[in-house]
Amino acid sequence: MSEPAMELPDRAPTVPTVRAWLTEATRVLASAGVRDARVAAEWLALSALEIDRAALYARLGEALPPRAAARLDAWLQRCVAREPVAYVIGRREFWSREFVVTRAVLIPRPETEHLIEAALECFPDGHRGRRLQVCDVGTGSGCLGVTLACEWPAAVVLATDVSAAALAVARVNAQRHGVAARMHWVRTVALQGLADEGFDLLVANPPYLSWAELREAEPELEWEPRVALDGGEDGLAVIRLLVADAPRVLRPSGWFLLEVGAGQAEAVLRLVQHAGARQWFLRQDLAGWPRVVAAQW
Ligand SMILES: C[S@@+](CC[C@H](N)C(=O)[O-])C[C@H]1O[C@@H](n2cnc3c(N)ncnc32)[C@H](O)[C@@H]1O
Numbered sequence: 001m002s003e004p005a006m007e008l009p010d011r012a013p014t015v016p017t018v019r020a021w022l023t024e025a026t027r028v029l030a031s032a033g034v035r036d037a038r039v040a041a042e043w044l045a046l047s048a049l050e051i052d053r054a055a056l057y058a059r060l061g062e063a064l065p066p067r068a069a070a071r072l073d074a075w076l077q078r079c080v081a082r083e084p085v086a087y088v089i090g091r092r093e094f095w096s097r098e099f100v101v102t103r104a105v106l107i108p109r110p111e112t113e114h115l116i117e118a119a120l121e122c123f124p125d126g127h128r129g130r131r132l133q134v135c136d137v138g139t140g141s142g143c144l145g146v147t148l149a150c151e152w153p154a155a156v157v158l159a160t161d162v163s164a165a166a167l168a169v170a171r172v173n174a175q176r177h178g179v180a181a182r183m184h185w186v187r188t189v190a191l192q193g194l195a196d197e198g199f200d201l202l203v204a205n206p207p208y209l210s211w212a213e214l215r216e217a218e219p220e221l222e223w224e225p226r227v228a229l230d231g232g233e234d235g236l237a238v239i240r241l242l243v244a245d246a247p248r249v250l251r252p253s254g255w256f257l258l259e260v261g262a263g264q265a266e267a268v269l270r271l272v273q274h275a276g277a278r279q280w281f282l283r284q285d286l287a288g289w290p291r292v293v294a295a296q297w
Pocket of ligand 1: 106112138143162163190205207228
């Protein structure tokens with residue numbers, strides 16, 4: 001007697017091409033309310049495939065390998081739940097370098113790069129062997145302190161944070177970019193415990209959202225550490241602490257560079273003037289908001 005014939009499906013399950021996956025993922029993300037859904041889908045795909053953007057475009061017509069497809073299914077679900085792509089893939093670019101990010105740290109933002117531009121402007125000879133003493137207050141991922149240490153190979157950078165978990169991530173990034181030997185780490189609140197007149201440059205992107213802004217924020221923000229965002233009722237609580245103590249820790253003619261929220265610059269400038277600054281300037285972001293307040297005492 002012959003064996004009963006096994007039922008075979010009509011066709012093998014279809015494997016999407018990279019292009020088809022991107023199209024579908026973009027649709028799914030957009031309908032979940034994710035901004036820049038296509039860009040997000042591309043970051044997921046190139047990370048799952050472990051290739052760069054140019055290689056992604058070269059492989060649009062290829063079938064998605066099963067391992068990458070499984071990974072992408074899981075990642076897509078996380079993004080649909082509005083977890084930021086940077087946490088899902090574990091990295092974010094800042095000043096053309098890649099930084100590891102975890103939920104212990106704020107995801108570096110493009111507007112924060114204006115602080116780097118301002119720092120390079122304030123110390124145009126900073127890369128020519130001058131041993132600048134820099135303090136990155138509230139270092140988070142380390143994006144500011146590590147970038148400045150990379151740009152100025154002779155600088156020494158002290159990175160501080162209230163969060164021990166953030167400092168651990170920043171150390172990983174300092175090692176990744178080969179500057180750990182010139183960086184020091186302190187867990188402290190604002191500038192407490194820092195030496196008098198110890199620094200040529202204080203750079204900070206402090207938490208500056210007001211409680212009203214936090215209540216209205218996009219769902220992605222809920223994944224980021226509250227301590228990295230919460231600037232108190234009016235958004236200025238940490239900024240006030242920093243402005244009050246900056247003149248003490250800066251060397252004569254040292255610069256204080258602060259990122260502020262959209263619409264906050266005027267209030268911060270008043271604080272800085274009230275604290276006796278003798279020189280200041282503002283730098284705008286690409287949307288035209290004054291984003292960096294720079295001051296010298
Ligand atoms: C807006 S995040 C900036 C992180 C990083 N510098 C960046 O630009 O992406 C603010 C950081 O300051 C830290 N922070 C919050 N309050 C602080 C305080 N009072 N003193 C020191 N650090 C503080 C947070 O833990 C967080 O890492």
